[in-house]
Amino acid sequence: MARRRAAGEEDDEEEEEDEAAAESVERVFEGQAVPGWREQVTARALAVSALLGAMFSVIVMKLNLTTGIIPSLNVSAGLLGFFLLTSWTKLLHRAGLAGVRPFTRQENTVVQTCVVACSGIAFSGGFGSYMFAMSERISDQSGETWNAYNIKNPGLGWMIGFLFIVSFLGLFSVVPLRKIMIIDYKLIYPSGTATAHLINSFHTPQGAKLAKRQVKMLGKFFAGSFAWGFFQWFYTAGEGCGFMSFPTLGLEAYKQKFFFDFSATYVGVGMICPYLVNASVLLGGVVSWGIMWPLIESKKGDWYPADLKPSSLRGIVGYRVFVSIALILGDGLYNFLKVMAKTLGALAVQVRRMMSSGPTLPISGGGAAAAFPEAPPEDPETFDDKRRKELFLKDQIPNTLALGAYAVIAVVSVATVPRIFQQLRWYHVAASYVVAPVLAFCNAYGCGLTDWSLATTYGKLAIFTVGAWAGAADGGIIAGLAACGVMIGIVSTASDLTQDFKTGYMTLASPRSMFVSQVIGTAMGCVVAPSVFWLFYHAFRDIGMPGSEYPSPNALVYRNMAILGVQGLGSLPRHCLDLCVAFFAAAIAINLARDLAGPRAAAYIPLPMAMAIPFYLGPYFGIDMCIGSVVRLAWDRLDPARAKAFAPPVASGLICGDGIWTLPQSVLALAGVKPPICMKFLSRSANARVDAFLRG
Template identity: 65%
Template sequence: MEEEGVDNRVVKRLDSERDPNQKNRQRFGSRSGVLSIEEFFEDQEVPSWRKQLTFRAFFVSFWLSILFSFIVMKLNLTTGIIPSLNVSAGLLGFFFVKSWTKFLERSGLLKQPFTRQENTVIQTCVVASSGIAFSGGFGTYLFGMSERIAHKASGSRDFKDPSLGWMIGFLFVVSFLGLFSVVPLRKIMVIDFKLTYPSGTATAHLINSFHTPRGAALAKKQVRLLGRFFSVSFLWGFFQWFFTSADGCGFAHFPTFGLKAYANKFYFDFSATYIGVGMICPHIINVSVLVGGIISWGIMWPLIEEKRGQWYSEKLRSDDLSGLEGYKVFIAIAIILGDGLYNFFKVLTRTLSGLFDQLQRRRESEDFSMENSSSSELSYDDARRKQLFLKDQIPIWFAVGGYVVIAVVSMNTLPHIFPQLKWYYILVIYIFAPVLAFCNAYGCGLTDWSLASTYGKLAIFTIGAWAGPSRGGIIAGLSACGVMMNIVSTASDLTQDFKTGYLTLASPRSMFVSQVVGTTMGCIISPCVFWLFYKAFDDLGLPTGEYPAPNAVLFRNMSVLGVEGASSLPKNCLTLCYIFFATSILINLIKDLIPKKWARFIPLPMAMAIPFYIGPYFAIDMSLGSLILFVWQKLNKTKAEAFGPAVASGLICGDGIWTLPNSILALVGVKPPICMKFLSRSANTRVDKFLGS
């Protein structure tokens, strides 16, 4: 598969030319007649790790980080479903730097050509920076501490409002520990255990193909298509803005399936972002979200609402947790916890089993080597990659020393930011964090699934219960969640990047430095982007607003549940929670036990839980995106696979970046001129009579 992007004329030329490295190939076990990816690039000098870290790479990374931070923040504050943006980062990084170098080449000023190693640095830096927008908790634990979210949950007296200063300080203290925790294990993960890291491997193959003649030509077409749909998406967002002068106005509130369906959140809201997300996410995720929306808002909530006055008081507000809102929130939490707990033990079991098998095979291979006095030959690609991967070592003392220093600093700093989070809570987290970071990084290498949020929820319940209600357990649990999530998330991200760097011959040192630079950018950019949303949109965090931040409410109530128990839940809510918790585990178990050809049709409980609280309107958008991609694949599978991610990225990026001018207009007090609303016939008649009088 690696040779598909190679220009045939170049292959013939290389085959016809005398090969100066033939002896090396024979020694490393290269197969005759097969052109490997590293043989294709062998005439290109691999730059030193310092030369891979260029000014232009970090300049492009900075602007792309801002773009992707807006995208991730918007997704965080709406549904929390965030697709992989690695392809978009690699593609846009290639396009901008390639355009830069071509201009300099024509003017005779180009001093250093654009390499795949530099492309890897850009992709790593951008993903690390925009990843802080997720692990920073702006749509989950961090915003869940605020008074705005606290008023929608119990334990409303225990809150801490966002402030730009403490958010940046908090992220700087906790975001780098994960990087140091897995650095000593990079050789074990990538070379000894040969973990696949599917996302990292796919990104590496993409970058390698970009830097072949045919791959570069395809990348140009992809970028052109991305730019076209970026423009359409941006202009569509701008056009919709004119009709949103008040709450409930605009195309986003179009009653597509009628007013009754609209009242139960079934409508198409014309969001280009979620059409794009639907095109990137696997079909089963989109179907799962839609099924969850139908079960909850189509069946369950109407039935429970009929029990008003029996199960809960008729006088309660619609957003009171003692009423219907309590069922929405805590049943969603039960499904998420059931799914998270099952996958935690599943990945932990696979991790321990895989680790045991790896160590056993390694011991057997060492015994076999000693008996036969020879080891199995490496391919030319593997030998070259291993040689360069081990060339630029990161000293173990540096990693251990960095971890200890940052841990000491954070134990002295975090209690000043969160007085409820005592230093000994932090010490316990940091003692167990390296083990959990290894488990998450190893499990991600096997399954491509990071369980960062699951480890965060584990910290919510353990630290929150330890602190208790009298010592601010709610804030202690949420802040501990942040510490744990940042450590395990950045650990798995870095090992993914090491795998990408291994396959593109990027130095581990350049990978580590670009991850550090990207994390530093993210610690500043992400809080600033969130602060813009927080100040610009007064309805941020409200269920009826444009950005309801559902996961902030869910995380807050998880903390409340862990600290105060379930005594405040409405009637039969706890029973329903038990049922859905068990059902979530059962669905996962069935999915793993039956053959894969049937298992792929079973919905994912985690995806099903998301619309339980906020409604299925975004599921309509995602399903439409999934349908578009499905039809495209049936008509022309090759083109759909080549250009589908570019179209989806354009839709997401255009609508995402529109939030910047939209936020600025809101901050300066510029309001749209028109309100477009939809009324029933009887309501319209009453309005006409009122206006006529």
């Protein structure tokens, strides 16, 4: 009996060890040596990062200039980085080259970090928002009195210089807080954690096999999406031509922007975005273009003059723009206060815990224990925690270097940014840099708690505060938009870096390699993103115009926010302010209802920010996204395991193929090569008139 018990106990112990090994990620990689940080930031990793960074910058730029909805591309960056470097090392081995360094998960993390940092500048650079909002083209649409002092047209040189000045400060501002964020506070950073799990899984035997199949699937849909974009191009010889103008739901619905435009990009976006986001976008389109705008247009001549230009903000366009701004500001304010409350509450708990768990000193006497109470019991450290903590604290980045670099760059910025934007005074920039580290910390901390970056919200606050501070007469519109760029550049990169620190922590990538790859990726983005925008700007001459292929709706929204900041609300059309107040309050009420209703009910309550996007642009892309949702939903029901593994690569292939087609399309446009066919759709009566005209 004793022997049987002993044997049974040994079996139980082995089962427990097997379970522990299964739960431990680092046990799988225990036999692999962790390379030093210089061996993680390799030349081949940076070469692949530059290639993928340029590709993703084109994709992000296209999304920026169409709707502004940009899904997470981290999965695609990690997957393609794994595929390219694995293929590269295998080719070198087959060529007989000895001494080829094996491809590691730390190197994969460096690629993902560098790519996301590079393509992130295409978003935070404001090419579809604050930076393009400064241009004369967007100013003309806003209906303001022409004033050269409130206009700054795009220029490749000053855009690159401005981004280099403002995009690195956020990196240095959070470096001293990396240990507090990741180890002491144990913040989750859901996106960074998910990316780390993905990269870790790629480098296991099973994960490598799955990754190959995922890349193959991505490649198929990339090729199909690219070919579809090429095919569509042949039918777009004029305005309103091609599949993008296909009245799939009828001509009357088409007039109100209800149609499917056969966009592979937004079908792919719909497959990645949560169902609620897609449904909210479509609901916003129905509420605005299906109900509100037709009713307001029936008041033409009463609420607003009937003889206005179609783009005038004193007419129907004013209602579209300012009501969407009200929804965006209401949603942004609520989430700002919510995240700040969570951040301050969590910080207060951490501070109280640290104060109540002071160091235990070897002091004799009864008062010592009372003065230095023992720390509250915590969960025991796992093998993974110990291993990750050890390596995360190994390669330190000197705080003096970070703080010194921040001070130097801030001084340079205070001296140079006002030379780029004469409307922005040196004290505006200095005040921004005093406040920015606090906001960068709050954004990075809040992002770790909620996975929600409020960079654009902080930027909008800068528009109103600095714009009002400068005043309309002294170029307050440009000053506010430039201050927005300064704030977004700092706050956005700060949260991105802390996400990457979390990813590096979980893949045993050195903090130094994470920081260096983020700096290199940011530097790449400061050149690549303006160059890509410059290509778009010159290849597509109607960029930023309503009804064009790239209308850049957020640029007009940001321009009008700046106008509101310096001029007030007196220029709004009749009853527009009432509607703005109502929708601002509705955004807050909807968010409050979502938080009070609980997770299950909240899944059926729309998101105000997503609803606001089609108010100006129209619901057509929401139809594309909902079709993507329907495809994903059907796939999830029929084969959930396969859908979970392959839906993201399929969606990424659709987005990437259609996005990359933009490059040859731009080259053709610059070369003066025009499509040969115009495919248009007419009503029966219009077609009869055209036939009669041609016969006559």
